[in-house]
Amino acid sequence: MYGFSLVYSGNFLAQAEVDDYDVTRVLLGIHPFEFEWTLLEGQSFQTPEAVMVYSDKGLNGMSQAFHNLFKEHLIRGYWKDKVRPVLINNWEATYFDFTEDSILEIAEKSKDLGIELFVLDDGWFGKRNNDHTSLGDWHVDYAKLPNGIEGIAQKITDKGLRFGLWFEPEMINEISDLYKEHEDWIIGDPGRKRTYGRNQFVLDFSNKDVVDYLFEKMSDILKSSNISYIKWDMNRNITEAFSAKLPANRQKEFFHRYILGVYDLYDRLNAAFPYILFESCASGGARFDPGMLYYAPQTWTSDDTDAVERLKIQYGTSMVYPLSSIGSHVSAIPNHQVSRETPLKMRADVAYFGTFGYELDVTKLTPEEEHIVSEQIKFFKKNRELIQQGNFYRLENSEDGRYSWMVTSKDQKTAILASYKVWATPNPPLKKVLLQGLNSELNYHCEQRGLNFYGDELMHFGFLNEVEFTGLLQDNFEGEYNPGTDKGDFSSYVYTFEAK
Numbered sequence: 001m002y003g004f005s006l007v008y009s010g011n012f013l014a015q016a017e018v019d020d021y022d023v024t025r026v027l028l029g030i031h032p033f034e035f036e037w038t039l040l041e042g043q044s045f046q047t048p049e050a051v052m053v054y055s056d057k058g059l060n061g062m063s064q065a066f067h068n069l070f071k072e073h074l075i076r077g078y079w080k081d082k083v084r085p086v087l088i089n090n091w092e093a094t095y096f097d098f099t100e101d102s103i104l105e106i107a108e109k110s111k112d113l114g115i116e117l118f119v120l121d122d123g124w125f126g127k128r129n130n131d132h133t134s135l136g137d138w139h140v141d142y143a144k145l146p147n148g149i150e151g152i153a154q155k156i157t158d159k160g161l162r163f164g165l166w167f168e169p170e171m172i173n174e175i176s177d178l179y180k181e182h183e184d185w186i187i188g189d190p191g192r193k194r195t196y197g198r199n200q201f202v203l204d205f206s207n208k209d210v211v212d213y214l215f216e217k218m219s220d221i222l223k224s225s226n227i228s229y230i231k232w233d234m235n236r237n238i239t240e241a242f243s244a245k246l247p248a249n250r251q252k253e254f255f256h257r258y259i260l261g262v263y264d265l266y267d268r269l270n271a272a273f274p275y276i277l278f279e280s281c282a283s284g285g286a287r288f289d290p291g292m293l294y295y296a297p298q299t300w301t302s303d304d305t306d307a308v309e310r311l312k313i314q315y316g317t318s319m320v321y322p323l324s325s326i327g328s329h330v331s332a333i334p335n336h337q338v339s340r341e342t343p344l345k346m347r348a349d350v351a352y353f354g355t356f357g358y359e360l361d362v363t364k365l366t367p368e369e370e371h372i373v374s375e376q377i378k379f380f381k382k383n384r385e386l387i388q389q390g391n392f393y394r395l396e397n398s399e400d401g402r403y404s405w406m407v408t409s410k411d412q413k414t415a416i417l418a419s420y421k422v423w424a425t426p427n428p429p430l431k432k433v434l435l436q437g438l439n440s441e442l443n444y445h446c447e448q449r450g451l452n453f454y455g456d457e458l459m460h461f462g463f464l465n466e467v468e469f470t471g472l473l474q475d476n477f478e479g480e481y482n483p484g485t486d487k488g489d490f491s492s493y494v495y496t497f498e499a500k
Contacts, residue, residue, distance in 0.1 A: 001055045003062040004028055005320055007074070008048035009291035010259035011035070036252035051290070059319065060393045060436065067322035067392065074290055075297045075325070077270060079277050083384045084298065084324065084355040085162060086114065086377055087229070091121035092332050093361035096129050100145050100152055107156045109362045113370065114377035117229055118156050119164035124149065126176065132199045135171045136178030138217040153225040164229030165221070169214045169265065171200045171235065185210050188240040197236040205261030206254055207245040215268050222273050232296065234282040266295035279327055288317065298325045298355050305331035305359060307342040307350045308422050308490065311403045314353060315394060324388040328354025332361065342490045344369060348376040349418055349492035353387060353405065356380050383496070386414055393436040400425065408437035413499040415444070419465055420492045427470065432462035444497040452500065466493055
């Protein structure tokens, strides 16, 4: 099996052609639609790199080849081999409605629960009380944060947490000081109507003046405050692709020049702030690609944080990208995207297999929920090195909503198995899953079952899932009967295995 990927974040074309002799040719590169590049004498053009992997062990082998390639040879810098901190993001807890006191209250509770990084999301700058205003005005809103970013960052780090901050540098609102000063920095033909998407326009990153301005504004904030993490958002697509900076005969260079400008800003920020952890994001994962991983070692996978949806999203993302790059959070219920209510356990059991964090109001948890969250964080801290640096195997993805996957250590001595059931069914049979990546001759202890299993047993006979609910009996039934412990919809189980 062969796998192909393009180390590029702009418009691209990937296609496979099969000729009359069953010879397959794969082509990957910059999309030719509306693309041209003028080369003058003595100039050169560097095309994006394509990568190819080979596996004789199916899709899991292909994925592991991609994972190892990207972790070892593409992702770079301080965070390349580091496990990710457990974070809390305030977005779904507060949206734009917060004060310094309310933020500090969330941070205090987060620290008590074992969280390591607090991320202040959208709403801290300009007059950003809704999404109609202030993108581009990267100066603090002192009405919300009277001590500025420097003050809130210091207070949060004094509590023993790292501090992170949200930016959306590629965007601008019409209601902003930057728009008044530099309307010419917006993408679009000034003589024609420009599309306003999500109440914002896109800045022209093919214009070096734009990139220089943003580097200066972002650097000023990062230099003045104790900031460990940046979430780089990008919440709309580009329309009316036209740069006021480029002459008419160079307009077809725009899209490529745009992404080179994005890379330039990332590169300069990485060089100036090498210890900051950058997380990229574009419309909740639409720009998740190897090109971005070179500048930001993890990407926010999707704004859809529902646990059931995330099973499909993270399953698919893992085809090419390592778990250490997959942004995953435990969010509030009812879920803010689909209004589904799933158990706190299932939300964490899914989010474990990524960078892991929380996006809910921890000050509103019940004492029981606080205990559950605290135990979840302890479990993840104990196992995150294995999860983020081990070998990942997808085991099951069935039409009736059953998923399972696992991670094994490089030496095959430890493993974690996760099993998920979306929908309950009547009269279910016993279910088992065949594990992969273990040592056939080693004897593994499963902590949750209190039993030992040999590797060949787990891989060839399989591991029995929890007994599903098989229905209630009449009160006059005499005899032993196990109605099953796995009851209802949205159930999940995580098991750890250690060789003895």
